[in-house]
Amino acid sequence: MTVDNSQPQDKFQPIQVSVVTEYIEHQSQPEANRFAFAYHITIENQGIEAAKLLGRHWIIIDANQERKEIRGMGVIGEQPTIAAGASYQYTSGVILNTPIGTMQGSYQLLDDKGDPFDAAISPFLLSTPNAVH
Numbered sequence: 001m002t003v004d005n006s007q008p009q010d011k012f013q014p015i016q017v018s019v020v021t022e023y024i025e026h027q028s029q030p031e032a033n034r035f036a037f038a039y040h041i042t043i044e045n046q047g048i049e050a051a052k053l054l055g056r057h058w059i060i061i062d063a064n065q066e067r068k069e070i071r072g073m074g075v076i077g078e079q080p081t082i083a084a085g086a087s088y089q090y091t092s093g094v095i096l097n098t099p100i101g102t103m104q105g106s107y108q109l110l111d112d113k114g115d116p117f118d119a120a121i122s123p124f125l126l127s128t129p130n131a132v133h
Contacts, residue, residue, distance in 0.1 A: 014046040015109065015119035023128050024093065030128075035096045037126045039103065041075070043119075044087040049112040052081045053088070058105040058121075063098035075107075099128040 020040040027036035045051050058070040073079065080088045094103065104123040110116055 015051065015107070016044040016046055017107070017119060017121050018042040018044070019121070019124045021124060021126055023126075028128075030099070033097045035099050035126075035128060036093060037096065037101075038091055038093045039124070039126075040089070040091045042087055042089045043082060043107065045082040045084055047111075048084050050081050050083045051109045051111055051117075053079055053107055053109050054116075055108040056105060057108070058103055060094060060096070060101060060103050062096045062101040066097065094126065096126060099131045101126045 018041070022038040022040070024036040024038055028034055043053065053075060055071065055073050056075055058068075060068045060070070076090050076092055078090070082088045102123045102125055103121075105121045107119045107121065108116060109119060
């Protein structure tokens, strides 16, 4: 599944976030309510100056409406600087207690002048194959 957040979050620093999700069957145990998902992120800097990714904030909600919030520095142990016109990609994962859930959140970044700004990540679906028609 692909989600495209094509709306710039700030007119001076347009950041586009694309997400592709994947159910990881071999790491899941449905009989134990354990459903593993990977999410492949592309962060594209469509602005005119570099942006340094400082941190992230995720809101994860499963089909039982159980909500988890995760805040942390960087992504996958990195705090990349994304040049104007460039993109940064990474893959991470999450375990849900249900076969369907959603994630959304934001990245916290700094522009070249040292001014902080946020880039929103629109909600995206995590779903086992054929769970959603």
